[in-house]
Amino acid sequence: MKPISISLALVGVLALLPSCSSKIDPLPPKSTHDESLGLRDIDWNLTKADVGQVSAIVEVEGETVFFGSHGATILQGGAISSTVAGVSEWSAATPIPAADGVGTWIVGVTSDGKLLRLRATGVFEDVTARYGLDKDHVRAMIALDTAVVFAVSSGIAIADGKTVTHYDAAAGTTPAGGNGRLAWTEKGEVRTLDVKTKTLARYPLTGAAFVTIDHDGNLVAATARAIYVEKEGALHLAYTSPDADVGALVAAGTRVWVRLGAELGALEAGILHRTKDLELPATTRLVPAMNGDVWTLSPAGLHRYGRDPADLARLDWETTMLPIFAKVCSNCHQPGGTANVDLSTYQGWLDYRGEIRKRVIDQRSMPPKSQTFAESDRDAVKAWLDRAP
Numbered sequence: 001m002k003p004i005s006i007s008l009a010l011v012g013v014l015a016l017l018p019s020c021s022s023k024i025d026p027l028p029p030k031s032t033h034d035e036s037l038g039l040r041d042i043d044w045n046l047t048k049a050d051v052g053q054v055s056a057i058v059e060v061e062g063e064t065v066f067f068g069s070h071g072a073t074i075l076q077g078g079a080i081s082s083t084v085a086g087v088s089e090w091s092a093a094t095p096i097p098a099a100d101g102v103g104t105w106i107v108g109v110t111s112d113g114k115l116l117r118l119r120a121t122g123v124f125e126d127v128t129a130r131y132g133l134d135k136d137h138v139r140a141m142i143a144l145d146t147a148v149v150f151a152v153s154s155g156i157a158i159a160d161g162k163t164v165t166h167y168d169a170a171a172g173t174t175p176a177g178g179n180g181r182l183a184w185t186e187k188g189e190v191r192t193l194d195v196k197t198k199t200l201a202r203y204p205l206t207g208a209a210f211v212t213i214d215h216d217g218n219l220v221a222a223t224a225r226a227i228y229v230e231k232e233g234a235l236h237l238a239y240t241s242p243d244a245d246v247g248a249l250v251a252a253g254t255r256v257w258v259r260l261g262a263e264l265g266a267l268e269a270g271i272l273h274r275t276k277d278l279e280l281p282a283t284t285r286l287v288p289a290m291n292g293d294v295w296t297l298s299p300a301g302l303h304r305y306g307r308d309p310a311d312l313a314r315l316d317w318e319t320t321m322l323p324i325f326a327k328v329c330s331n332c333h334q335p336g337g338t339a340n341v342d343l344s345t346y347q348g349w350l351d352y353r354g355e356i357r358k359r360v361i362d363q364r365s366m367p368p369k370s371q372t373f374a375e376s377d378r379d380a381v382k383a384w385l386d387r388a389p
Helices: 010-016 309-320 322-333 346-351 353-362 375-387
Strands: 005-008 019-021 039-041 054-060 063-068 071-076 079-084 090-097 104-110 115-118 124-126 138-144 147-152 155-159 164-168 176-178 181-186 189-194 199-204 210-213 219-222 226-231 234-240 246-252 255-260 263-268 271-274 285-288 294-298 301-307
Touching: 054 104, 054 294, 063 090, 090 147, 104 138, 138 176, 138 181, 176 246, 181 210, 181 219, 189 219, 210 246, 219 234, 219 246, 226 246, 234 263, 246 285, 255 271, 255 285, 271 309, 301 309, 309 322, 309 346, 309 375, 322 375, 346 353, 353 375
Parallel strands: 005 164, 019 199, 054 090, 090 138, 176 210
Antiparallel strands: 039 301, 054 063, 063 071, 071 079, 090 104, 104 115, 115 124, 138 147, 147 155, 155 164, 176 181, 181 189, 189 199, 210 219, 219 226, 226 234, 246 255, 255 263, 263 271, 285 294, 294 301
């Protein structure tokens, strides 16, 4: 690909492209979720191989590539298959659509702002000039479908396979992206850009420090002590942290991982759970894994964390049964309620699941006829009972 570099000031682009200002929902959430998060510390390094101090991680086609002090170390099946030395300082890495249109390239960003492709032959190839960025300094990159976005010293550059278009942005801007959208913070607001339609949206959010795009294509933004989620053109307050600052925010699979001081949080289906006593170093960075896990990178070590299966079962109940409980059952089955059976918790449903199946599914005597209960809700209760641990 021979790139064509077109320099466009962002303010000039906005005069030509659709733009909209979005709002922040002023209402606080009905509840602040701060439940215990169960994690598995996954043994990804079966042979205890030395991968050095890791700066970036790429997962592709059964391989995990660690970019760090040893160069690029490739693991297959938990064991090192090869190491490509020669570069020891990296700022980012990601798989991107190949510039020649064939397959995928694994590309790392060096600390001096160059793009190095890791070739199958076991060598690094400098591809910076192929994107017209040889006179710039690349700090990060994002793969979005068929486009690649580069954070450069002059702002943002987007390569679509035919051209590389430059947009001015504030110095140090590092966008996040997914589902064809970019997001970044600038001048007291969060901005998103639909790469295909080139539509820009603005969300005024003083103190916004971290952004990502979740699995459903919605913006998630965080200030020091609050996390907001985009819904129907507005940012809604989803979580307030009472005791720890947000230090990182990344989307992985169906969840968004958050570093809250020395702890990890997972935002999924609108509910945030956080760990206790994990004690992450203050410099810990988060890198998303392909299956929804998260990597934690710090000078103290490299870990891969996933949700504990029992924790996922509880989350399943919260997202499927808790809304039904709140709508239909809560009048009688709260603690101290008239039914004298507390079903307000996950454990309560586990303890009484036999009786729930008998009364709700088999006899259909509950809820009482005075309560409206859709057949779809009854089917959902049966489905949950069938898969509950």
